Amino acid sequence: MGLSGINSAPPPSSANPASAAPAPTPSSAPFSEDPSKKVRKPYTITKSRESWTEQEHDKFLEALQLFDRDWKKIEAFVGSKTVIQIRSHAQKYFLKVQKSGTSEHVPPPRPKRKAAHPYPQKAPRNGRI
16 A cells, blocks of 8 residues: 555545535625725824933832823823823823832822713602612
């Protein structure tokens, strides 16, 4: 007996419909076919990442002590970063402080606002408790 037939695959069968390629599902269809869905703009990086210098971080820490979470004032104090960059840096810094368990100053979060128009409450049914 020869060993040549042991590892060879059986010949493809065109008579078997189960081995045919599956029909495309609705989830694999392109997004543009459904007019009710919005097409997202592709994500483009407009600016290269700028890391924080030690001096900028020190100014950030000092401003955090002075102004808590007043990002506009911190932006003016640091001078070289935008509010968005400062908030992102603060978020990462707070997580780092929380993980390390050190006693660094982390200002408390701002209190949540009450909803201007909260959902209406259901009136209790009389006679049923």
